[in-house]
Amino acid sequence: MPALEYSPLVESHFTHPVGAGSWPAGQGEIAVGEAGHEAEGVRVRFEVSVRDGAVTEVRFQAFGCPHTIAAASWLAEHLKGRPLDRAMPVPILELGGILEVPTEKRGRLLVVEDALHAALAQAQKRQV
Amino acid sequence: MSRPCVYMDNAATTPVDPLVAAAMMQCLTADGCFANPSSTGHAPGNAARARVEKARAQVAKLIGAEPSAIVWTSGATESNNLAIFGVAHAQGERGRHIVTSRTEHKAVLDPCKQLEKEGFEVTYLKPGADGIVAVEAVAAALRKDTLLVSLMHANNEIGVVQDVGAIGKLCRDRGVLLHVDAAQSAGKVPVHVGEQCIDLLSLTAHKIYGPKGIGALYVRRQPRPLMLPMIFGGGQEWGLRSGTLPTHQIVGMGVAYEIAARDLESDARRLTGLRKRLWAGLEQLGAVHLNGHPERRVAGVLNVSFEGVEGESLLYSLPGLAVSTGSACTSASQEASYVLRALGRSDQLAQSSLRFSLGRFSTEADVDYAIGAVTEAVRRLRGLAPAAAG
Numbered sequence: 319m320p321a322l323e324y325s326p327l328v329e330s331h332f333t334h335p336v337g338a339g340s341w342p343a344g345q346g347e348i349a350v351g352e353a354g355h356e357a358e359g360v361r362v363r364f365e366v367s368v369r370d371g372a373v374t375e376v377r378f379q380a381f382g383c384p385h386t387i388a389a390a391s392w393l394a395e396h397l398k399g400r401p402l403d404r405a406m407p408v409p410i411l412e413l414g415g416i417l418e419v420p421t422e423k424r425g426r427l428l429v430v431e432d433a434l435h436a437a438l439a440q441a442q443k444r445q446v
Numbered sequence: 447m448s449r450p451c452v453y454m455d456n457a458a459t460t461p462v463d464p465l466v467a468a469a470m471m472q473c474l475t476a477d478g479c480f481a482n483p484s485s486t487g488h489a490p491g492n493a494a495r496a497r498v499e500k501a502r503a504q505v506a507k508l509i510g511a512e513p514s515a516i517v518w519t520s521g522a523t524e525s526n527n528l529a530i531f532g533v534a535h536a537q538g539e540r541g542r543h544i545v546t547s548r549t550e551h552k553a554v555l556d557p558c559k560q561l562e563k564e565g566f567e568v569t570y571l572k573p574g575a576d577g578i579v580a581v582e583a584v585a586a587a588l589r590k591d592t593l594l595v596s597l598m599h600a601n602n603e604i605g606v607v608q609d610v611g612a613i614g615k616l617c618r619d620r621g622v623l624l625h626v627d628a629a630q631s632a633g634k635v636p637v638h639v640g641e642q643c644i645d646l647l648s649l650t651a652h653k654i655y656g657p658k659g660i661g662a663l664y665v666r667r668q669p670r671p672l673m674l675p676m677i678f679g680g681g682q683e684w685g686l687r688s689g690t691l692p693t694h695q696i697v698g699m700g701v702a703y704e705i706a707a708r709d710l711e712s713d714a715r716r717l718t719g720l721r722k723r724l725w726a727g728l729e730q731l732g733a734v735h736l737n738g739h740p741e742r743r744v745a746g747v748l749n750v751s752f753e754g755v756e757g758e759s760l761l762y763s764l765p766g767l768a769v770s771t772g773s774a775c776t777s778a779s780q781e782a783s784y785v786l787r788a789l790g791r792s793d794q795l796a797q798s799s800l801r802f803s804l805g806r807f808s809t810e811a812d813v814d815y816a817i818g819a820v821t822e823a824v825r826r827l828r829g830l831a832p833a834a835a836g
Contacts, residue, residue, distance in 0.1 A: 324762070332762065338830055352832065356794045359756060363832040379832035383758040387830060 325418035328388040335387060337377045337394030340365055347444060351436025354429040360386050362433040366397070366405075368441045373397045373405055382426060385419045389430045392417065397434075402445065405438050406431075452812045453768045456653075456805030457602055457630060457747055462698065463655035463806075469701045470657060473497060473694035483691045484682060494693045501700025508707045509628070509647060510638035511664050517683045518696055521661035522629035523553040524676075525648035526596075528663050528687065529625040530557040532673035533594050533646070534566060541593035545622075547571040547579045548788040549603075554596050554627055575790050576739035577606035584613050594623045600631035603770075603785040603801055604738030605747025607635055614643030623671055629653055629661075633706030634714065634744045639664055645671055651695070655806060656702030660695035663687075713806055717745035720804050720813050724748055727817030731824055735795060737786055746804035751786070751795035755827040760798060763823035767816055770801040 324332070340363070341348055349368065354361040360382040367375040376394040380387045389410075396407040408416065410431040414424045453461075462470075473479040473494070483498045485491030499513065506513040519525045534544070546558055548570045558568045569587045573579045579597060588595075595617050600607045610626050617624040625646040628637055632647075633654035639647055647664035651657055665671065665686070679688030706713075725748055728734055733753035752760065757771045782796035791799075802816060 332759070335830065340832075356754075356756075357792065359793075359797060361832055379830060381754070381831040382756050384762045386756075387759060 324384055324388075327392070328384055328417050328419075331388035331391035331395075331417075332384040335378075335391040335394075337375070337391065338379070339377050340379055341367075341377060349437045349441035349444065351433045351438070351440060353432035353436060354382075356381055358429075359383070360426045360429045362386065362390055362430050364390070364394075364434050364437040366434075366437045366441050368402055368445070371402050371445065373400050373402060373441075380430075382429075383423065385417060385423055386426050386430060388417055389413055389419070389427055390433075393430065393434055402438065402442055406434070451766055451768050452815050454802045454804060454808065454812065454816060455768045455770055456808070457605070457801060457803035458770060459652045459658065460655045460805050461807065462652075462657055463702060463705060465705065466656055466698045466701045470694040470698040473697050479693055479697075481693075483693055484680065497693055497697050497700075498691055501696045501703075504700035504704040504707075505649065505662055506664075508632060508637070508703045509649070509664060510640050511647075512667055515639075515664050515667045517663045517665055517686050518691060519661045519663055519687055520659055521652070522551075522627060522648045522650035523661075524687075525650070525661050525663040526551070526553040526625075526627055527557050528673070528676055529646040529648060530554065530561070530594065530596055531676055532686070533623055533625070533671055534561050534564075536672040536674040537593055538566070541591040542566045543569070543589050543592045545569045545571065545584060545587045545592060545595045547573055547597055549573055549577060549579075549601055549785045550596070550598055551602055551627060551629070554598065558596070572788060576742075577601060577604050577737070577785075577789055578739055578742060579608055579613075581609060581612045581616060585616055588616075588620050588622055592620075592622050594625060596625040596627070598627040598630070599637065600628075600635065600744045600747075601738070601785065602630050603783060604749040604789075605630070605743040605803075606738040607631060607742050607744060610644065611642040617645075618643040630747075631744060633703065633710060634746070636710070639666070651699035651702050654702050654706045657695050657698040660692060660699045662699070709806070714745040717804050717808070720808055720810065721746060721748050721802075723810065724802060724804070724813045724816060725750070727813070728820060731821055735791075737789065737791065737799060746808070748802045748804075749786075749799055750802070751791060751799040752824050753795065753798070754831055755798050755824050756831075757798045757800075759827055760800065760820075760823055763827065764819055767819050769816075770803075771799065 349366045352363045363379045365377040378390040380390045479494045481490035481494045483494040502513040623645045645666045650661040735751040737749040786796035
């Protein structure tokens with residue numbers, strides 16, 4: 319098995335994830351999105367809180383490798399305060415570069431993106 | 447991290463015993479037995495030859511063999527290759543069917559796959575959920591043209607021990623050669639090639655506190671199976687394995703096997719106690735699964751799957767613990783352990799497994815540290831994960 323190597327940013331987000339967890343049920347208007355499956359090694363769930371067309375807070379839960387957890391954490395940190403219609407701070411594959419995710423593992427980032435998009439889509443639907 | 451890494455990967459390799467290292471050092475420099483053991487025309491060569499033959503006897507004794515049945519190789523991978531290709535290429539006219547199991551080491555599976563490309567047929571037996579290959583399944587797989595059965599004694603991932611004695615008697619009755627990969631069992635559970643009717647047995651040094659890069663193949667003497675070598679040259683080892691004999695490596699293997707023979711019972715008793723302590727501690731987590739038969743196993747190996755955690759993250763969460771994981775975590779598709787999959791474990795459980803392999807230098811404090819570290823990591827990762835999907 320190749321050595322487990324992670325960038326300092328991945329290590330930081332894995333060790334001290336931002337926005338890990340979920341809000342208790344009935345906690346206002348929370349949009350939820352999920353993607354992936356444990357059998358595939360990745361499952362991610364985002365909860366997005368929105369006020370006045372902007373993301374106020376993001377929480378996530380993730381089953382996956384350290385890169386997956388770090389990506390979800392990074393997004394939870396950087397989505398805060400962004401307008402809902404331009405919530406993604408960077409294209410997901412660009413995030414792969416920021417976190418130095420190996421090319422062969424970047425498919426997992428698409429699952430993270432799918433989960434986030436699902437949550438954002440639900441939030442946007444509620445805004446209309 | 448101030449605490450040194452707790453080593454629990456002895457099934458991968460072991461540290462060289464200081465007594466082994468000291469013996470090896472005597473065979474390297476000008477004041478020691480450095481000479482070529484094939485140079486028997488002078489005293490230094492004869493001295494080296496004597497050390498080689500002493501080691502041959504030490505290795506043979508552990509498995510109940512005659513010393514002249516031991517062929518030195520570079521390790522168990524080469525021994526497995528030599529056994530399988532050696533027999534198949536020499537006796538292919540007699541039969542072109544081979545029986546093995548799905549949970550063999552790659553050093554057996556890959557030679558078998560190569561032989562399939564060469565026109566041989568291979569039956570890959572499926573073990574039970576406990577990892578045991580049923581003797582009846584082997585019996586049912588044997589055909590008139592079966593040339594060889596190749597089964598491992600102890601599995602490298604889950605540690606279960608096959609009933610090679612019963613399989614050996616079956617093969618002997620049916621006139622089929624039995625090759626056993628004993629890389630993970632020699633020195634840990636009793637092996638007796640005569641009583642167990644084994645024709646070919648692969649051995650290695652580095653799993654039992656000997657050096658890496660040296661192994662042996664036991665080849666039954668009476669009658670000796672017809673085999674073709676894979677390495678040609680100086681004709682060493684009765685022509686089966688040419689190449690200058692590495693005296694220091696061989697001497698190291700010999701001493702390691704002598705110590706293993708002496709300590710087999712006491713090591714097994716102590717390691718069984720440590721393994722049970724480890725399992726009792728991990729079991730407290732809940733939603734954990736012991737992989738492999740609970741009793742029929744080598745003393746030091748414990749393989750556990752954890753529900754609700756991903757294997758790579760689990761391993762990354764344990765920087766102070768050297769263990770192996772069931773995942774091959776570089777691919778996007780998550781290759782889970784083929785051994786655990788063959789036992790019927792789900793992809794998730796196969797991928798989230800850890801193999802703890804205790805050894806001669808493992809302590810109760812190591813076990814308690816492992817229980818604490820794994821408990822903390824699993825609880826944290828389960829807390830990060832969404833509720834399981836239906």
